[in-house]
Amino acid sequence: xxxxxxxxxxxxxxxxxxxxxxxxxxxxxxxxxxxxxxxxxxxxxxxxxxxxxxxxxxxxxxxxxxxxxxxxxxxxxxxxxxxxxxxxxxxxxxxxxxxxxxxxxxxxxxxxxxxxxxxxxxxxxxxxxxxxxxxxxxxxxxxxxxxxxxxxxxxxxxxxxxxxxxxxxxxxxxxxxxxxxxxxxxxxxxxxxxxxxxxxxxxxxxxxxxxxxxxxxxxxxxxxxxxxxxxxxxxxxxxxxxxxxxxxxxxxxxxxxxxxxxxxxxxxxxxxxxxxxxxxxxxxxxxxxxxxxxxxxxxxxxxxxxxxxxxxxxxxxxxxxxxxxxxxxxxxxxxxxxxxxxxxxxxxxxxxxxxxxxxxxxxxxxxxxxxxxxxxxxxxxxxxxxxxxxxxxxxxxxxxxxxxxxxxxxxxxxxxxxxxxxxxxxxxxxx
Numbered sequence: 453x454x455x456x457x458x459x460x461x462x463x464x465x466x467x468x469x470x471x472x473x474x475x476x477x478x479x480x481x482x483x484x485x486x487x488x489x490x491x492x493x494x495x496x497x498x499x500x501x502x503x504x505x506x507x508x509x510x511x512x513x514x515x516x517x518x519x520x521x522x523x524x525x526x527x528x529x530x531x532x533x534x535x536x537x538x539x540x541x542x543x544x545x546x547x548x549x550x551x552x553x554x555x556x557x558x559x560x561x562x563x564x565x566x567x568x569x570x571x572x573x574x575x576x577x578x579x580x581x582x583x584x585x586x587x588x589x590x591x592x593x594x595x596x597x598x599x600x601x602x603x604x605x606x607x608x609x610x611x612x613x614x615x616x617x618x619x620x621x622x623x624x625x626x627x628x629x630x631x632x633x634x635x636x637x638x639x640x641x642x643x644x645x646x647x648x649x650x651x652x653x654x655x656x657x658x659x660x661x662x663x664x665x666x667x668x669x670x671x672x673x674x675x676x677x678x679x680x681x682x683x684x685x686x687x688x689x690x691x692x693x694x695x696x697x698x699x700x701x702x703x704x705x706x707x708x709x710x711x712x713x714x715x716x717x718x719x720x721x722x723x724x725x726x727x728x729x730x731x732x733x734x735x736x737x738x739x740x741x742x743x744x745x746x747x748x749x750x751x752x753x754x755x756x757x758x759x760x761x762x763x764x765x766x767x768x769x770x771x772x773x774x775x776x777x778x779x780x781x782x783x784x785x786x787x788x789x790x791x792x793x794x795x796x797x798x799x800x801x802x803x804x805x806x807x808x809x810x811x812x813x814x815x816x817x818x819x820x821x822x823x824x825x826x827x828x829x830x831x832x833x834x835x836x837x838x839x840x841x842x843x844x845x846x847x848x849x850x851x852x853x854x855x856x857x858x859x860x861x862x863x864x865x866x867x868x869x870x871x872x873x874x875x876x877x878x879x880x881x882x883x
Contacts, residue, residue: 571584580626581624585869595611609653617637618645621718658703661705672721679697692713718731728743730765740754755797773790775790776788776812783802804830805826823846823857856869
């Protein structure tokens with residue numbers, strides 16, 4: 453396989469640094485290795501017409517050499533670029549600051565930085581939910597955690613180690629047990645970031661990964677004693693999947709069945725013997741899906757997707773019902789479903805020239821949501837009613853709006869979040 457090696461990241465957050473980050477962003481397929489371009493676009497640039505939306509990342513890994521496939525991954529990424537003009541924060545449907553608003557404006561009555569980008573959503577009940585992400589410019593971004601207690605969103609202090617940190621995934625089993633994961637980086641490299649909520653404070657827990665550089669994209673928890681987190685490690689020639697497990701005492705690294713190129717973006721656990729992880733691997737035509745059976749992770753067969761695809765989100769409601777969502781190399785939405793025996797592609801709308809799905813959530817076999825964005829600069833929400841996927845109207849407060857996380861507690865209650873945007877499903881509309 454042909455590889456192209458990118459040089460070290462510049463230390464400063466200037467044009468050279470942004471160009472390096474954007475190059476990694478394009479090559480990794482929309483942020484496979486915590487690139488800077490996504491954050492630069494989110495906080496200081498605008499997406500160019502025709503570029504492919506996809507999952508964002510908080511900050512770059514300043515590693516000495518980042519290798520990517522020149523053929524395959526570059527095409528999977530589509531064309532990703534950052535413009536030079538500034539874009540204002542979006543008007544959120546649940547009180548996020550309007551364009552020009554100062555930090556300290558409100559989400560449901562509490563302060564939030566205007567530079568916030570929200571990547572992960574979790575809800576354990578209609579009165580308990582979390583949204584996580586990052587705040588501030590990419591070179592000095594910090595973690596951001598917002599909590600819903602039934603009446604309003606409140607910003608909760610969270611550890612933000614080193615010079616830049618960000619969160620991309622969150623999971624909660626109760627009001628007193630939640631996990632948030634992401635990455636923290638310095639000029640020496642990046643490391644997985646793991647935070648735990650005990651009902652009163654967020655605390656950082658040790659990561660078992662010390663070297664090489666890496667980070668975590670997502671986390672899923674079954675109980676206080678059982679959780680999974682997935683992401684990526686930067687190897688000298690190419691990135692490889694990272695899988696961590698929590699046993700109630702500590703996090704440990706678990707062997708991945710993928711020994712070559714691979715990145716994991718999302719994980720969903722149903723029980724101690726049933727979990728899924730998705731992303732992309734060396735095969736351009738077959739999406740990467742891994743399964744945990746209680747003993748080990750195995751790569752499972754997936755249907756061929758013409759031109760290749762990347763899966764950014766997964767959700768499961770039982771051993772015989774699971775979803776995976778993402779996009780193809782030519783900007784079409786991709787949704788796969790597990791029926792207990794095989795994965796198969798289901799029809800899904802692609803409302804614009806380019807569309808991408810960043811996250812999926814499900815509460816039953818007849819209720820699932822998939823969210824993302826389009827090349828038109830609008831949010832995208834699809835709903836599964838047990839028969840088909842259909843687009844549902846969703847707020848797009850400004851050009852460049854996007855959704856990166858979704859969580860649902862029932863057919864009448866769901867949350868979605870993205871760039872300065874939190875919206876809620878009340879059983880009839882998103883608002």
